[in-house]
Amino acid sequence: MTERLEIDPQAAVDYLLATAPRYAAAKAKRVQLEEFRKSKKAILMQQSDGKTIADREAYAYSHADYLELLQGLESAVEAEELFRWKMKAAELQIEIWRSKEASNRVEGRSVR
Numbered sequence: 001m002t003e004r005l006e007i008d009p010q011a012a013v014d015y016l017l018a019t020a021p022r023y024a025a026a027k028a029k030r031v032q033l034e035e036f037r038k039s040k041k042a043i044l045m046q047q048s049d050g051k052t053i054a055d056r057e058a059y060a061y062s063h064a065d066y067l068e069l070l071q072g073l074e075s076a077v078e079a080e081e082l083f084r085w086k087m088k089a090a091e092l093q094i095e096i097w098r099s100k101e102a103s104n105r106v107e108g109r110s111v112r
Contacts, residue, residue, distance in 0.1 A: 007097040012090040019090075023083035030076035033069065040069050 044060035045053075060066055 007093050007100070009094050009097045012093040012097075015090045016087055019083055019087055023080065023087060026076060026080040026083055030073065030080050033073040033076050037066075037069055037073065040066055 041057075041060045044063045044066055045056040048056040048059035050056040050059055
């Protein structure tokens with residue numbers, strides 16, 4: 001069985017405050033890449049010598065630049081989700097601490 005550590009709500013809040021800018025930057029990068037993906041597809045379709053829209057779209061989707069952009073998008077989503085879940089865990093620590101404190105107050109009243 002694992003040993004339970006005492007929860008420090010201030011440390012959790014400090015973590016949230018320190019991580020928020022990194023989360024925001026990761027989210028901004030993800031959104032930027034999602035939007036740029038559309039522009040990149042259009043640029044690549046214009047560069048294509050394909051006769052039909054399907055040919056041009058196939059060219060764009062298979063182009064090395066587009067595939068590289070998708071890899072960047074994958075990394076951006078991974079970073080955003082990592083920060084989001086770490087922040088969620090810190091929020092849960094605060095909630096656990098809050099519940100314990102409420103229980104301690106109730107126990108303190110019933111002992112008297």
